[in-house]
Amino acid sequence: MIGEFAQTLLPPNARSRKYQEGPKTISYQVEMDVFPDVTAYGILTLPKDLKLDGSEKRPVVVCQHGLEGRPRHTVSKEGYRAYKSFSTHLAERGFITFAPQNPYVLFDRFRTLQFKAQSIGLTLFSIAVPQHQQITDWLKTLPFVDGERIAFYGISYGGKSAMRIPPLVQNYALSICSADFGEWVWKTSATDNRSLRYSYTNKGEYEIFEWNLGSTFNYAEMAALICPRPFMVERGHFDGVEPDDRVAQEYAKVRFLYQAQLKIGDRTEIEYILGPHAIHEKGSYEFLHKHLDWPEPKN
Numbered sequence: 001m002i003g004e005f006a007q008t009l010l011p012p013n014a015r016s017r018k019y020q021e022g023p024k025t026i027s028y029q030v031e032m033d034v035f036p037d038v039t040a041y042g043i044l045t046l047p048k049d050l051k052l053d054g055s056e057k058r059p060v061v062v063c064q065h066g067l068e069g070r071p072r073h074t075v076s077k078e079g080y081r082a083y084k085s086f087s088t089h090l091a092e093r094g095f096i097t098f099a100p101q102n103p104y105v106l107f108d109r110f111r112t113l114q115f116k117a118q119s120i121g122l123t124l125f126s127i128a129v130p131q132h133q134q135i136t137d138w139l140k141t142l143p144f145v146d147g148e149r150i151a152f153y154g155i156s157y158g159g160k161s162a163m164r165i166p167p168l169v170q171n172y173a174l175s176i177c178s179a180d181f182g183e184w185v186w187k188t189s190a191t192d193n194r195s196l197r198y199s200y201t202n203k204g205e206y207e208i209f210e211w212n213l214g215s216t217f218n219y220a221e222m223a224a225l226i227c228p229r230p231f232m233v234e235r236g237h238f239d240g241v242e243p244d245d246r247v248a249q250e251y252a253k254v255r256f257l258y259q260a261q262l263k264i265g266d267r268t269e270i271e272y273i274l275g276p277h278a279i280h281e282k283g284s285y286e287f288l289h290k291h292l293d294w295p296e297p298k299n
Contacts, residue, residue: 066156
């Protein structure tokens, strides 16, 4: 469904420069090669108390922005309310974070890219998947990174990424889908009056439709490809992406797989939040501390 380029990853040839420094963290812009004329870019944020000599190894949280977002929107001061500077805040809690640039930016330019990709059986994620493979492969080479504890945490279009990238990038130890999870086939095809508030059939995101999705993977099936790795949904009651009943209906299938069929129910959660389309900074943080085995801050 995603499509794959028949190319081998280049050596990363990573280059970096200091981006900014805060009271508890320091951030670097990082760019690396992926394919000829294709690079991966993001912002690496390190806790200042991290030992860089390899005498300790810490978990990493890859923090993925949404539609028209940039890595810098997740870093530093809370200038973007949906993101709540979660890359920086997680680094202040002791995690290493990396905020990548995904391709869904520049309005019709990325949508045209999606159309071109679809004409040869590929998608935007055909580009994003090898970018994330290269990023996580590179992160694993850093002496202070525990390569077995790399998490994906994406919001909105980054939540779409949270469903599609970790199944194909085995370096990810868990995935959190924020402000996107739901009954995806219904959302991309419904035309009745109640559903049109949520459906993509009358919206401007004309690139969103995926070939043969209804016969292959809804979000529960994508989550099944993440399983048995931990998986979490962050859901705001007032998030206009989908109504609560549709989200709960789809998540029930995920819960049944983890809890009833595989007896690993402690590896999946959904957090319902009295809030909008935004990072919540509570249940997901607790989930990360638990499953990445990193102690929560004392205050």
